[in-house]
Amino acid sequence: MRINEIFYSIQGEGINIGVPMVFVRVTGCNLRCRWCDTKYAFDEGTEMSIEAIFTKVDEFNVGRVCITGGEPLLYKDITKLLSRFIDAGYFVQLQTNGSRTIQEMPCEENLCISMDIKCPSSGMQDKMEFSNIELLSPFDELKFVIADETDLNYARQVIDKYQPKTNVVFQPVYGTDIKFIADAVVKEELNVRVLPQLHKIIWGEVRGK
Numbered sequence: 001m002r003i004n005e006i007f008y009s010i011q012g013e014g015i016n017i018g019v020p021m022v023f024v025r026v027t028g029c030n031l032r033c034r035w036c037d038t039k040y041a042f043d044e045g046t047e048m049s050i051e052a053i054f055t056k057v058d059e060f061n062v063g064r065v066c067i068t069g070g071e072p073l074l075y076k077d078i079t080k081l082l083s084r085f086i087d088a089g090y091f092v093q094l095q096t097n098g099s100r101t102i103q104e105m106p107c108e109e110n111l112c113i114s115m116d117i118k119c120p121s122s123g124m125q126d127k128m129e130f131s132n133i134e135l136l137s138p139f140d141e142l143k144f145v146i147a148d149e150t151d152l153n154y155a156r157q158v159i160d161k162y163q164p165k166t167n168v169v170f171q172p173v174y175g176t177d178i179k180f181i182a183d184a185v186v187k188e189e190l191n192v193r194v195l196p197q198l199h200k201i202i203w204g205e206v207r208g209k
């Protein structure tokens, strides 16, 4: 498995926002979102075994890990990596871009699958695996990254159509307005959470944070 970076920070997105954890960023992504903030993960990386990844993460001694990318589900060994951490008692978060099936993923209370649905501003909305939505549990989350009213309407339509039984997060693209999203959620009494990217508020667009 090629690994782009391993670092310790706080979770800046979604339902675990603010929680300290170790991040394992895999190399490679099958999408090309217009506003991608991790292009450095497309090609750069070092080959590591599952045991070497586990050992490196375990040195931080925090018991929580986020597997991100790039796109982790491009690697066939990803379930083995998740199981290595779960079996060791870790809380594990898996961030996936929504384009690959999650049906092989373990269903565990200490595994949070954080799945994106890419909205039109990304240019990648036609690449989504919508059948994943019904596989998400109450421990997981479905995240819409929203840039404008078109994205907001799209998110509404996806929710209406698929009726997710998991946590739903609306997150503005970094640098865009969050208020129009919050206003719509309050006005329409939408059952979603509106959250910024906390790590970027704290540190800006800095790699490894």
Ligand code: SF4
Residues within 6 Å of the ligand: 029, 030, 031, 032, 033, 035, 036, 037, 038, 039, 041, 069, 070, 071, 097
């Ligand atoms: S899925 Fe993530 S890593 Fe891939 S292009 Fe989109 S934002 Fe970048």
